Amino acid sequence: MLLSGSGKPQFGEGNREVGEAPLGRPVWAAVGGSLMSLCLPFTGVATMKFKSPPVNSLSLEFLTEFSISLEKLENNRACRGVIITSTLPKIFSSGLDITEMCGKSMEHYTEFWRAVQEMWLRLYGSNMVTVAAVNGSSPAGGCLVAMSCDYRIMAENPKFSIGLNEAQLGIVAPFWFKDTFVNVVGHRIAERSLQLGSLHPAPEAHKLGLVDELVPEEKLMERAAAVMAQWLALPDHARQLTKTMMRKAVLDRLVAHREEDIKNFVTFVSKESIQKSLRMYMEMLKKRKS
Numbered sequence: 482m483l484l485s486g487s488g489k490p491q492f493g494e495g496n497r498e499v500g501e502a503p504l505g506r507p508v509w510a511a512v513g514g515s516l517m518s519l520c521l522p523f524t525g526v527a528t529m530k531f532k533s534p535p536v537n538s539l540s541l542e543f544l545t546e547f548s549i550s551l552e553k554l555e556n557n558r559a560c561r562g563v564i565i566t567s568t569l570p571k572i573f574s575s576g577l578d579i580t581e582m583c584g585k586s587m588e589h590y591t592e593f594w595r596a597v598q599e600m601w602l603r604l605y606g607s608n609m610v611t612v613a614a615v616n617g618s619s620p621a622g623g624c625l626v627a628m629s630c631d632y633r634i635m636a637e638n639p640k641f642s643i644g645l646n647e648a649q650l651g652i653v654a655p656f657w658f659k660d661t662f663v664n665v666v667g668h669r670i671a672e673r674s675l676q677l678g679s680l681h682p683a684p685e686a687h688k689l690g691l692v693d694e695l696v697p698e699e700k701l702m703e704r705a706a707a708v709m710a711q712w713l714a715l716p717d718h719a720r721q722l723t724k725t726m727m728r729k730a731v732l733d734r735l736v737a738h739r740e741e742d743i744k745n746f747v748t749f750v751s752k753e754s755i756q757k758s759l760r761m762y763m764e765m766l767k768k769r770k771s
């Protein structure tokens with residue numbers, strides 16, 4: 482992932498710490514491990530770019546790096562907002578890495594699911610302004626990442642789709658995916674879309690309110706920066722308290738039931754019938770390619 486931003490840098494670039502420039506001016510900080518890049522320029526707005534080919538699947542490693550990056554930004558007082566996008570053409574994120582949920586141990590499933598929860602708790606509960614610049618398809622967990630941001634701008638290409646398609650894989654979106662979805666599009670649209678496991682082409686996603694606006698792909702980052710500036714024009718404390726008021730109940734619900742949710746996931750995903758569905762889905766993806 483690539484992460485970039487400005488302000489008072491607190492990050493390291495690989496093993497290299499990025500500190501104050503000789504004149505005491507903050508330097509541009511480039512951070513990030515191998516799966517995303519992060520830069521924080523002088524504007525105080527970071528850009529996080531997923532770069533995990535082929536399709537930015539949310540593996541355990543990716544989720545861990547994502548959470549650490551968010552924590553670093555959150556703790557950097559100079560950073561007020563983050564734009565999340567992808568370096569890969571046509572793909573924002575393919576969602577959870579299905580191979581992490583296939584043929585692994587109970588311990589692995591436990592660790593993986595905790596990492597999924599952690600990422601969501603950090604992103605959905607972030608004090609920063611978060612804007613998703615959705616420059617490609619974004620199924621399931623990818624849709625969750627976008628929905629957890631404050632605002633979604635999607636490239637207007639109808640070949641790109643977004644949605645919670647878990648039902649198509651024979652699995653069930655957990656309650657906090659569903660809660661996030663309901664908070665974005667309302668109960669009726671969420672119910673129909675979840676039951677059908679729909680992936681909505683960009684224009685339909687816009688009509689449903691799943692994304693806030695569509696723009697030509699080449700204008701995506703420019704528009705994301707403009708939206709960010711609009712949101713940052715307000716005092717942080719008022720915006721942050723309002724955001725907390727709107728999201729707290731849903732966040733608290735997972736915090737209160739975190740261990741139970743992990744147990745449910747592990748039990749569910751360990752079932753032979755679910756393993757079979759996931760394997761068949763992976764085979765279908767491979768066949769579709771050939």
Ligand SMILES: CC/C=C\C/C=C\C/C=C\C=C\CC(=O)SCCNC(=O)CCNC(=O)[C@H](O)C(C)(C)COP(=O)(O)OP(=O)(O)OC[C@H]1O[C@@H](n2cnc3c(N)ncnc32)[C@H](O)[C@@H]1OP(=O)(O)O
Nearest residue numbers: 538575576577578579580620621622653655745746766770
């Ligand atoms: C009672 C309830 C209790 C508890 C809750 C229980 C369970 C909830 C559990 C899980 C929730 C999961 C949410 C998820 O996110 S599941 C993941 C859903 N994702 C998808 O369905 C996307 C699948 N992928 C695609 O549709 C396409 O790959 C694409 C549109 C993203 C990109 O298409 P392309 O044509 O550009 O690329 P492909 O050739 O299809 O793919 C390249 C390569 O990548 C592999 N791959 C794709 N997606 C994934 C993935 N999500 N995980 C792992 N691997 C993936 C694909 O197989 C190809 O591999 P090969 O090159 O063939 O090896």
